[in-house]
Amino acid sequence: MTDAIATRPPKRLLRDRLPVVHQLRQSVGLQRGMLVAGLILTGLFIFTAIFAPLLAPYGFNQLRDIDGPFGSQQPPSSAHPFGTTVGGYDVLSRTIWGTQTALLVIIAAVVLSIFAGVFLGLVSGYFGGWLDRVLVVICDAIYAFPSLLLAIVMAIVISGGQSSLWGGVLAAAISISVVYIPQYFRVIRAETVRIKAEAYVESAKVLGASNSRIMVRHVLRNATRTLPLIFTLNSSEAILTLAGLGFLGFGIEPTAAAEWGYDLNKALADVSSGIWWTALYPGLAIVLTVLGITLVGESLNDLADPRLRGRRRVAKASGAVAETSVVPGGTLIAGPGGLDGLEDGESFEEHGIEVKS
Structure with a gap:
């Protein structure tokens, strides 16, 4: 009895049970480096979005200060470290404020698509029949449609192409959600079809458990294990889709919010004239944000695989x-x-x- 108590593994602390901390402690080598780099970039993006009003030296649509107008296409200086745009906006301020717009769109779009896609995939895969066939055909048709073109059509239908901050965010979120719902639907449906044939699901049916209880307690819990990866990948795709809408002129008006795609669109003529600062920083913000979120998603997916999760323990044991x-x-x-x-x-x-x- 004493030996059993002595060899019992110590209880994990609360900080070790946190999702990010737990995954970070499991990682090793290059995998840990990728996860840390992704967390730093993603954390910087979220921090900047939350504290944008404090970090930005000017407003996103501010054109002048007490000294007068900023001026158009001014090079980087002490007053404007990233220079000014062709419209006279401060590039640093609009780049910082753009993180807030991107974060709002990510939250709205991914949350809407997750709830709709998971619910439809769960119902379709569990019950099957004619409902399953109809939903599969509809989702396959939407999935086969070009995503950016579908987002443009939805943005025009919802807001006429341009709108205020919340109108533009909602239009972009709904248009992106329509594109992403088939992805969640297909993943959850495939997992549900596999899981409902497992022995524990059949046992729950024999014991008299209701369909809703089986779907929530047994199927849903096991079918959503791959969602973190899809969530992170869709978050990065949402940023690219929002930037694409703004670049093509279907995004948010510059007087309503800062948006990186719109700034890149206005900077096209500047690049050929040797004015590099108006396009560099919004483009760099898109690249770093998407890279950070993607690194986090790929690392979490690797660590969720039991075959990769035990590499650290096996390496220590092998010596x-x-x-x-x-x-x-x-x-x-x-x-x-x-x-x-x-x-x-x-x-x-x-x-x-x-x-x-």
Whole structure:
């Protein structure tokens, strides 16, 4: 009894059970580097979006200060570290305020698409029949449609192409949600079809559990394990879609909110004239934000795989063992010299070989 208590593993602290901290402690090597880099970039993006009113030196639509107008296409200076745009806006301020717009669109679009896609996929995969066939056809038709073109059509239908901050955010979120719902639907439906044939689901049916209880307690919990990866990938795609809408002129009006795609559109003529600062910083913000979110998603997906999750523990247990072979009577473990280092007339102990019976 005493030995059992002594060998019992210590209870994990609360900080070790947190999702990000737990995954970070599991990571190792290049995988940890990717996760840390992604968390830093994503955290910087979220921090900037939350504290944009404090970090931005000017408003997103401010054209002048107490000294007068900012001026058009002014190069970087002490007053404007990133210069000014062709419209006279401060590039640094609009780049910072653009993080807030992107975060609002991500939250609205991904949350809407997750709820709709997960619900439809769960119902379709569990009940099947004619409802499943109809939903599959509809979602496949939407999924086959070009996503950016569908987002443009939805933005025009909802807001006429341009609108205020919340109108533009809602229009972009709904248009992006329509594109992403089929992705969540297909993933959840496939997992639901697989899970509902498992023995524990059949046992729950035999015990008299209702369909709603089985769907929520047994199927949904196991079918949503891949959602973190899809969530992060769709978050980065939402930023690119929003930037594409703004770049093509179907985004948010510049007087309503700052949006990176719109700023890139207005900077096209500047690039050919040697004015590089108006396009560099909004484009760099898009690249770094998408890169950070993607790195986090890919790292979490690798760590969620049980085959990769135990690499750290296996590496520690293996140590410097070179080769392992199973022989009659036990396991033959060779030392650093390997099995090929054995010579006639020499003992196993001289080569660091241990025989376990």
